Amino acid sequence: xxxxxxxxxxxxxxxxxxxxxxxxxxxxxxxxxxxxxxxxxxxxxxxxxxxxxxxxxxxxxxxxxxxxxxxxxxxxxxxxxxxxxxxxxxxxxxxxxxxxxxxxxxxxxxxxxxxxxxxxxxxxxxxxxxxxxxxxxxxxxxxxxxxxxxxxxxxxxxxxxxxxxxxxxxxxxxxxxxxxxxxxxxxxxxxxxxxxxxxxxxxxxxxxxxxxxxxxxxxxxxxxxxxxxxxxxxxxxxxxxxxxxxxxxxxxxxxxxxxxxxxxxxxxxxxxxxxxxxxxxxxxxxxxxxxxxxxxxxxxxxxxxxxxxxxxxxxxxxxxxxxxxxx
Amino acid sequence: xxxxxxxxxxxxxxxxxxxxxxxxxxxxxxxxxxxxxxxxxxxxxxxxxxxxxxxxxxxxxxxxxxxxxxxxxxxxxxxxxxxxxxxxxxxxxxxxxxxxxxxxxxxxxxxxxxxxxxxxxxxxxxxxxxxxxxxxxxxxxxxxxxxxxxxxxxxxxxxxxxxxxxxxxxxxxxxxxxxxxxxxxxxxxxxxxxxxxxxxxxxxxxxxxxxxxxxxxxxxxxxxxxxxxxxxxxxxxxxxxxxxxxxxxxxxxxxxxxxxxxxxxxxxxxxxxxxxxxxxxxxxxxxxxxxxxxxxxxxxxxxxxxxxxxxxxxxxxxxxxxxxxxxxxxxxxxxxxxxxxxxxxxxxxxxxxxxxxxxxxxxxxxxxxxxxxxxxxxx
Numbered sequence: 001x002x003x004x005x006x007x008x009x010x011x012x013x014x015x016x017x018x019x020x021x022x023x024x025x026x027x028x029x030x031x032x033x034x035x036x037x038x039x040x041x042x043x044x045x046x047x048x049x050x051x052x053x054x055x056x057x058x059x060x061x062x063x064x065x066x067x068x069x070x071x072x073x074x075x076x077x078x079x080x081x082x083x084x085x086x087x088x089x090x091x092x093x094x095x096x097x098x099x100x101x102x103x104x105x106x107x108x109x110x111x112x113x114x115x116x117x118x119x120x121x122x123x124x125x126x127x128x129x130x131x132x133x134x135x136x137x138x139x140x141x142x143x144x145x146x147x148x149x150x151x152x153x154x155x156x157x158x159x160x161x162x163x164x165x166x167x168x169x170x171x172x173x174x175x176x177x178x179x180x181x182x183x184x185x186x187x188x189x190x191x192x193x194x195x196x197x198x199x200x201x202x203x204x205x206x207x208x209x210x211x212x213x214x215x216x217x218x219x220x221x222x223x224x225x226x227x228x229x230x231x232x233x234x235x236x237x238x239x240x241x242x243x244x245x246x247x248x249x250x251x252x253x254x255x256x257x258x259x260x261x262x263x264x265x266x267x268x269x270x271x272x273x274x275x276x277x278x279x280x281x282x283x284x285x286x287x288x289x290x291x292x293x294x295x296x297x298x299x300x301x302x303x304x305x306x307x308x309x310x311x312x313x314x315x316x317x318x319x320x321x322x323x324x325x326x327x
Numbered sequence: 328x329x330x331x332x333x334x335x336x337x338x339x340x341x342x343x344x345x346x347x348x349x350x351x352x353x354x355x356x357x358x359x360x361x362x363x364x365x366x367x368x369x370x371x372x373x374x375x376x377x378x379x380x381x382x383x384x385x386x387x388x389x390x391x392x393x394x395x396x397x398x399x400x401x402x403x404x405x406x407x408x409x410x411x412x413x414x415x416x417x418x419x420x421x422x423x424x425x426x427x428x429x430x431x432x433x434x435x436x437x438x439x440x441x442x443x444x445x446x447x448x449x450x451x452x453x454x455x456x457x458x459x460x461x462x463x464x465x466x467x468x469x470x471x472x473x474x475x476x477x478x479x480x481x482x483x484x485x486x487x488x489x490x491x492x493x494x495x496x497x498x499x500x501x502x503x504x505x506x507x508x509x510x511x512x513x514x515x516x517x518x519x520x521x522x523x524x525x526x527x528x529x530x531x532x533x534x535x536x537x538x539x540x541x542x543x544x545x546x547x548x549x550x551x552x553x554x555x556x557x558x559x560x561x562x563x564x565x566x567x568x569x570x571x572x573x574x575x576x577x578x579x580x581x582x583x584x585x586x587x588x589x590x591x592x593x594x595x596x597x598x599x600x601x602x603x604x605x606x607x608x609x610x611x612x613x614x615x616x617x618x619x620x621x622x623x624x625x626x627x628x629x630x631x632x633x634x635x636x637x638x639x640x641x642x643x644x645x646x647x648x649x650x651x652x653x654x655x656x657x658x659x660x661x662x663x664x665x666x667x668x669x670x671x672x673x674x675x676x677x678x679x680x681x682x683x684x685x686x687x688x689x690x691x692x693x694x695x696x697x698x699x700x701x702x703x704x705x706x
Contacts, residue, residue, distance in 0.1 A: 003495055006495065006496075006499045006567070007499075009499075009567060009568070010499050010502060010503050010567075013503045013507065013567070013568060013571055014502075014503050014506050014507065014510075017506075017507055017510045017511060018510060021510065021514060021609075025607075025608075025609035028607070028609070029607050029609060029610070043522070043608075044524065046522070046607075046608050046609075047518055047522050047524045050514040050515065050517060050518040050522070050608070051514075051515060051518050051530075053511040053514075053515075054511045054512060054514070054515035054579060054583065055515075055530075057511065057572065057575050057576050057579055058533070058534075058537065058576070058579055058580070060549075060552070060572075060576065061545055061549060061572070061573065061575070061576020061577065061579070062537045062540060062544075062545060062576060062577075062579070062580065063533070063537075064548065065544055065545035065546075065547075065548035065549055066540060066544050066545075068547075068548035068551075069544050069545075069547060069548055072547060072548070079551070118345070122342065122345055125338050125341060125342040125345075126342060128335075128338065129335075129338065129339055129342055132342070135342050135343075135345070135346045137692065138346050138349055138350050139345060139346065139349045140692075140696075141349075141353065141685070141688060142349070142353070143688075143699075144633060144681075144684040144685060144687065144688035144695070145353075145637065145680075145681045145684050145685070146636070146637030146638075146639070146655075146656050146680060146681075146684070147637065147639065147656075148637075148639050148656040148659045148660055148677075148680070149637070149656070149659065149677045149680050149681050151659075151663070152356070152659060152663065152673050152674065152676070152677035153352045153353060153355075153356045153677065154352060155663065155673075156352075156355065156356060156359065156670065156673070156674060157352055157355070159670075166369060166370055166371070167371065168367070168368070168369070168370065168371045168372070168670070169371075170351070170352075170355060170371065170372075170373070173371050173373075202349065202352070205349075207699060210696045210699055210700060211699065211700055214696075214700045233334070234334050234338070259539055259541075262541065263541040263542060263543055265639070265640055266639040266640065266656070269639065269660065270639070270659070270660050270663055282543055282640075285543055285546075286640070286643075286644075289546065289547060289550070289644070296547050296551070299546075299547050300547055302543070303541070303543040303544050303546070303547065304544075306541045306543050306544075307540065307541060307543075307544050310539045310540070310541060313539050314536055314539050314540075317535050317536070317538065317539065318532060318535060318536060321531070321532065321535050325528065
């Protein structure tokens with residue numbers, strides 16, 4: 001496809017949707033009132049016009065796949081024959097699956113917690129320092145770049161050369177200058193997971209930081225002033241006022257990052273491709289989508305395991321939504 | 328009253344520490360992408376910021392370039408390229424003693440030929456007898472190299488490695504994948520907020536549930552649909568329109584949710600007044616909602632655009648990995664595998680892929696943050 005063609009279909013694609021809404025509404029506005037006398041009837045057609053595209057997309061890309069994935073998890077690799085719980089039994093006995101779920105759990109434990117913690121600490125520090133907003137910008141910046149880009153950045157940091165060569169990776173250069181042996185960081189089982197997590201923390205701290213910064217502004221200034229006049233130290237204020245006050249926000253951010261971490265794929269795919277025992281569920285699933293021509297049964301089971309992780313959050317969101325509707 | 332206390336100094340230092348840790352990785356990548364690729368492979372990027380000592384091996388020219396002068400056979404030439412700015416400190420003629428001679432010394436080879444070297448790397452190699460070898464002898468130099476940066480890597484990566492094309496492809500994926508959901512979700516959110524119809528609350532609940540449904544739940548069924556579609560109609564569904572719709576689908580819930588939250592905050596009286604004046608829903612949408620929603624649109628546009636630009640999985644599954652379709656992240660991942668040792672390509676490629684996000688980040692940070700704070704949750 002030439003670049004000119006590409007530009008053409010991009011315009012065509014966008015124009016199609018604008019045209020759909022414009023033309024259908026134009027018809028309704030100019031002819032609707034004459035032929036369809038009743039306002040209510042015209043109105044319900046309008047609702048259909050407004051909703052249909054989004055609903056079709058929602059149905060095809062979210063609703064149908066959720067049920068189809070559940071169905072496929074009980075079928076064989078081609079999705080044709082019913083095999084009952086076979087795929088689930090396979091998963092439980094598969095060492096790769098166990099490794100992945102363990103890794104996922106460690107990720108879920110470490111990354112949201114540390115990102116939230118760093119975010120809170122930095123937001124609090126930056127709030128009180130005159131160059132704080134510049135500092136926030138810098139720490140927030142990794143949020144804008146891709147996981148793969150971040151992967152390249154950090155792979156360069158972790159780069160390993162044999163001990164006889166000059167190290168060009170920062171981490172090994174530091175290690176060598178301190179008199180230790182250089183290490184191939186990404187290939188040391190178990191520890192390599194933490195080196196990968198460091199990348200995610202580096203990215204997600206920015207998210208926590210900006211949300212906390214906004215939330216910090218909601219703390220009444222008088223309360224902090226009063227505490228300071230009473231001689232409370234900044235540390236004391238942090239633990240006794242700020243943390244309790246931001247409890248809700250902390251929970252929100254922690255959940256937000258948890259959801260992101262649960263389906264983490266790019267970083268591991270780019271850095272180690274799941275080798276040296278770094279695989280997580282999303283990587284294993286991607287693998288099974290294509291391994292040996294693809295196995296939709298096993299892939300679906302893995303997707304469902306990821307889904308199970310978000311169900312508590314989903315239920316909680318729906319519950320909160322209900323509460324809001326009642327008010 | 329500002330206190331200049333120990334605790335304030337401590338917090339400044341702590342923040343500075345965080346900032347340094349956070350900036351160094353990206354800074355290192357940026358510096359490396361501007362370095363000469365040969366230097367990049369043998370020294371850390373931090374050494375390029377100051378004048379450094381480098382040890383190099385050069386080979387002098389062979390017999391073709393010899394001239395006869397003052398009773399000598401001479402070969403003249405220079406070791407460095409013009410404007411390299413390097414200054415030789417010492418040199419050697421064997422790998423055992425690379426610092427044997429200083430500038431001004433005459434080094435004598437075993438065959439009794441002599442070499443003179445000045446600090447800019449110009450050499451004069453002379454012998455009483457004619458040179459008979461095609462290849463010249465090696466010189467080992469130790470020189471001081473000033474910081475030197477080049478855009479050579481960018482030229483190579485953009486035009487030779489296919490990153491330039493991948494950049495265009497990514498744009499062709501990300502722009503429609505951002506605008507299409509924005510268009511259809513704004514109508515969707517409008518009807519969820521301001522129109523009354525049966526099943527509205529259920530639809531809203533479905534949107535909220537969809538917010539957290541992981542993308543992985545959709546991959547296999549949609550890939551099957553695309554393959555069947557391709558087999559049925561004989562056109563590849565795994566192409567740009569397919570990816571746009573996939574991104575639209577995955578971004579639909581969050582876009583609708585954010586827009587609805589915004590629309591809900593608009594005053595109801597305004598809509599009622601417009602309705603009384605005989606405005607249709609489409610009139611209200613075009614003349615009232617859109618102008619008022621520009622800031623919200625901006626935030627959502629940025630979030631969705633960055634999401635699509637930075638995405639790897641969707642582009643990997645729903646596009647063929649060929650030069651005319653491959654996106655930047657997939658290309659980078661491919662290079663990580665095939666050119667893992669060529670750091671000049673990787674660092675430059677990564678930086679090229681970051682240009683658009685970084686531009687958006689610095690130019691529109693306010694909207695970006697506002698969108699995130701508004702409670703972006705993305706499945």
